[in-house]
Amino acid sequence: MSTATKQIEELANTEYKYGFVTDTEQDIIPVGLNEDVVRLISSKKGEPQWLLDWRLKAFRTWLKMAEPHWQNVKYEPIDYQGVSYYAAPSEKKKLNSLDEVDPEIRATFDKLGIPLEEQKLLSNVAVDAVFDSVSVATTFRSKLAELGIIFCSFSEAVKDHPDLVKKYVGSVVPHTDNYFAALNSAVFSDGSFVYIPKGVRCPMELSTYFRINAKNTGQFERTLIIADEGSTVSYLEGCTAPMRDENQLHAAVVELVAHKDATIKYSTVQNWYPGDKHGKGGIYNFVTKRGICKGDRSKITWTQVETGSAVTWKYPSCILQGDDSIGEFYSVAVTNNYQQADTGTKMIHLGKNTRSTIVSKGISAGRGQNTYRGAVKIGKNATNARNYSQCDSLLIGDRCGAHTFPYLEIKNTTAKVEHEASTSKIGEDQIFYCESRGIAKEDAINMIVSGFCKEVFRELPMEFAVEAQKLLGISLEGSVG
């Protein structure tokens, strides 16, 4: 092994920075999954009958399904009966201000650097923090309410806006969609809900932080964002999890609906615990994210920076139903040590003149395995549809892997589809060149990797881009010398 590779490996051995556990009393239901558990979750949340029926339908569907194994990842079988499906901080009284939030929880969020503090509120970020399964505090809500914007936890939306929830939940990702979506539909605990009324441009970035804290609890959050005609919203999702030995299952569902002339920008920085450097522990991140550009000239942009999780399995997708609608997917996925990621997107062109762009940057270090899997489907009525895909892989060291699986299905001859792919290695020459200018090796590698990801980072909101760049540095610290 060359010296550079060795140093890279040494760098890869940096510990997970967010591995701490918050000691709050939790209300956890016993492990196991059956109809009674589904009923219990629903009753704990005081849900209406229709939602319980929907959950049960999903649960029965799930029972008949088999866990998918076509993805290019390997992991120990999941014991679905060995997981607790609900955990909530036990203090349940209604909170009126941030000061009432449990200090322990506040401390956790502070450690994570979540802008719950009043001063940070001024920085124009509204935060809906999901701690294990219950939304702790939603900031800025009243200001948003003046514009008619609804930004609240999913549970609250069920109570306060049942018609909207009923109309849209499962409309983009039906409970029959796949194994993990069915599971989520049966047992989802909380999540975020956003509704932007007609013609409203949401004046601030909406942000949610997810954090898995309790031991042996899966997190099954569910997010639903609806942008009505002519509205615009940018939504940020950040995720961390404490260090746990057992693998924890995270099976979320995110649904986006963009009506005529609406724009939704959904950005994720995912930093779940990736397991230790020997591949022990870590989060299984099996997520279904899909948006529909329902109306003409609507637009959905997915931007994701995936640096965490032991196993990642997600394909944020766009159904381009409206004419002239646009779908975009920008992704950076980092796998280090024994992490595995199988991620990409599906662009389903149904309307005329629909356009999609896919930019995927995979970075593999240590023994990490990184797979891009993307599908572009052009329906027979999608005249003049266009797609541009670019998949680049960067390898650090010589024990990692990068794989690309592009699928194309074209039923309209006017379609224009372009695909470009590249695989490169961080060269010792590149590192040495930086060093010869006085830049330390670690900084050099961060710089080279950031440069590689530039096209994706520039799609992120400013604040997030800075955080993403830092995270990249942290997650490659052990991998890159």
Added chain:
Amino acid sequence: MLEVKNLQVRVEDKEILRGINLTVKAGEVHAIMGPNGSGKSTFARALAGHPGYEVTGGSVNYQGHDLLDLDPDERAREGVFMAFQYPVEIPGVNNAYFLKAALNAKRKQQGLDELDAMDFMALVKQKLKVLHVDESMLMRSVNEGFSGGEKKRNEIFHMAVLEPTLAVLDETDSGLDIDALRVVSDGVNAMRSPERSFIVVTHYQRLLEYIVPDYVHVLADGRIVRSGGRELALELEEKGYAWTEPAGARK
């Protein structure tokens, strides 16, 4: 400034340098010439600390320190600069950003305040002017898509901004047309000063018409076989490298 004693360097399993001795004083310009495979570039890269070049013997003293004891980035921050024969492309990394990181790393080492973006741009623009380099070069990714000439010019630009104490130019003239050669040489000449030394590695005498050296050394088979003044380069031009080879090697 620099004292190289009996330097021996191996690349993979091949011994390339078999004992180089060279003393460079402050303000001097030394040219290292030699045929292909004589070890010129190896010498340059070993001074810069390239990881592929293993020093197996000898010593290098730079400003009273053991240079070989320092990592490549430390050497750079101590004022050693190497202009690459083949500058490396770093896609997505803005040239100005790169250079600012490099300059501030050096300033930090020297105990100086880091330059902010404004001060840095002011400094850089002034350097660009002197070198007749187009401002657009700042915003492009480091060397990406640069022509051969642009890459070499960028090296000189980096050198001008970083203001090294010892600059090693590794075949900076290779692949340059006469205009580019002039630009590069003017850049180097503008930086000559009593405090700064240069080691200019070149295959051709041509470069030395523009950058006039104080001393010329001829390398053959990993050793300096001739040293002299400017006139040695001319003599070489006339007689060819075969003339420098040790008697035993001559056919």
